[in-house]
Amino acid sequence: MSLPLSRRAALGGAAALSAAAPFALSTPPAAAAPLTTGRPSAESRAATKFVQRVVDAYRTSGFRLAQSYQDDSGLTDIAFTYDNALAIIALLAVGDKARARAIGDALLYAMAHDETFTDHRLRxxxxxxxxxxxxxxxHFGWEFGLTGTAVGDMSWAGIALAQLAWATARPEYLKGAVRIGTWIQTNTHSTTGLKGYTFxxxxxxxxxxxxxxxxxxFAFFTLLRRLTGRAVWATRAAHAWDFVERVWNADDGFFWTGSDDGAxxxxxxxxxxLDVQTWSWLAARKSGYAKALDWARTNLATTDTPLRANSALTGNLSITGVAFASGSLLADPTQNIGGQSWNPKPDVAAVWLEGTSQLALAxxxxxxxxxRVRAGDLLTQLANAQIKLGKGQKFGGTVNPGGLVAATSPLDTGFGFGYFPNLHTGATSWxxxxxxxxxxxRFV
Structure with a gap:
């Protein structure tokens, strides 16, 4: 399969937070009430057990990471930092602090025991x-680059550690989150071109x-502002959001993907x-950009059926949701994903189940x-996929039901990588x- 290379990947000019600074939680503001308001259902219980079994696939105690994709995905036991951050937040949402802490402790271990670097970065x-x-x-995944550290992965790990700090009041998680924030600020802050933070x-x-x-x-630094009580994190968050506003397409009501040269x-x-449309709402909840959700649900809508070219679906099963990006709907079905001869053929109408979950939540x-009606329709489609797809797939050699596959069929993202019908920890967490x-x- 095609390796789903991260699209997530920014302060040299500003003073970095000293490692000697106190790592104490600020007084939680009154507005910090949990936003987890949904009730457990059969679907959520099954998804919870799936994530828990993934975390326990290789060991059931001590610090550990969750494998991202099923055993036969071609990625073996690779655990993406982003997927593990999502798993932490999902586990906190269901009240499983023990497993959330096990992953958080593993991230802290990785930060302190890198093979090459001593600046607390994550691979x-x-x-x-x-x-x-x-x-x-x-043991990092060298398949994804010997020096690969992306701001998106770092931010999500920081968000997850911030969530753990909030949920447990343990200083090591706050310390780890601040270290990640400091790395981002020190290494990727930009004052040129579109400004913001680099990849x-x-x-x-x-x-x-x-x-x-x-x-x-923006979201991560906003959480750090609340955790530490330090206004500098709000200033830094605003610097990131200023970039986001610069790439807003007011005429058509969506956010552009970013910049290849920074300017x-x-x-x-x-x-x-899709994700910049949904995440922009979840992160900032600014009404002036709410129409990005409507752009996403209409322009990226797709239905996968067995009659579609290269569909992995069979019988009378059809799944409706959204694609990864506009390029997913423009892909050439005769070409392999990412230009690799060993990749399966793409399907121009596959549904990206991770993104469909994001849209439902947003x-x-x-x-x-x-x-609410539109989200309910999407959740019904996701529940159908949860039941019908990924049967028999394993994590650590054991069949693990209850999860979501990454995509209903092979899916070209338009960014040089693909998603496939493999059970996925990240998609299930969303x-x-x-x-x-x-x-x-927001704090769970």
Whole structure:
């Protein structure tokens, strides 16, 4: 299968937070009430058990990471940092602090035991089964670059550690979150071009700026402001959001994907993604940009059926939801995904179930006319996929039902990588958050 390379990947000019600064929680403001308001259902219970079994696939005690995709996905035991951050938040939403802390402790271990770096950065991915090397260093996924560290991955890990700090009041999680925030500020803050924060330290992408990443930074730094009581994090959050506003397409009501050179907006017709539309709402809830959700639900809508070219569906099963991006709907079904001869053929109408979960959650969170109905329809489609797809797939050699596959059929994203009908920890975590109405950018 195609490796789902991260699209997540920004302050050298500002004073970094000293490692000697006190790591104490500020007094929680009155408005910090949990936003988890959904009730457990059969679907949420099944999804919860799926995530819990993934976390326990290789060991049931101590710090550990969750494998991202099923055993036969082609990614073996790879545990993406982003997926593990999502799993932490989903587990906190269902009250499983023990497993959430196990993953959080593993991220802290990776930050402190990198094979090369001592600046507390995280890699894009690690190995879940063989997480600790014989020499005590964290076994990172070298398949994704020897120096690959993206702002999006770092931000999501920071958000997850901030959530743990809030939920447990333990200082090590706050310390880890602040260290991540400091790394982002020190290494990726930009005062040129569109400003904001750059992609990170990933070969070939250093100067890129991602809308998605700047949304993540905004949300993460906003949480740090509340945790630490330090106004500087609000200033830094605003710097990230200023970038997001600069890539707003007011005429058509959506956010562009970002910039390839840091100064010029990427307006490629095939690279208009879903997640920046949904995440912008969840992160900021600014009414002036609410129409981005309507752009996403209409322009990226798709239905996968067995009659579609290269569909993996059979019989009379059809699934409706949204695609990853505009490029998913423009893909050439005769070409392989990512240009690799060993990839399966793409399907121009596959449904991206992770993104469909994001859209359902964002609509529920917005609560405008018909949003609840539309979100309910999407959740019904997701529940059908939960039951029908991914049967017999394993994690750590054990069949694990109750999860969501990444996509209903092979899906070209339009960004040089694909998603496939493999059970996915990240997609299931987003689905669980949607079922429980948990906004990951707010404290659980």
């Amino acid at each position: 894009q991915a690690y190995h879940a089964d063989t997480f600790v090397n014989p020499n005590g260093t964290a 990170g330290e990933t070969a070939g992408l250093e100067g890129h700026k991602s809308t998605e990443h700047n949304i993540d930074v 010029t907006i990427n307006k490629a017709a095939g690279q208009l993604p 609509l529920l969170n917005r609560g405008a006319d018909d949003d 689905y669980l958050m949607a079922l429980l109405k948990t906004n990951p950018y």
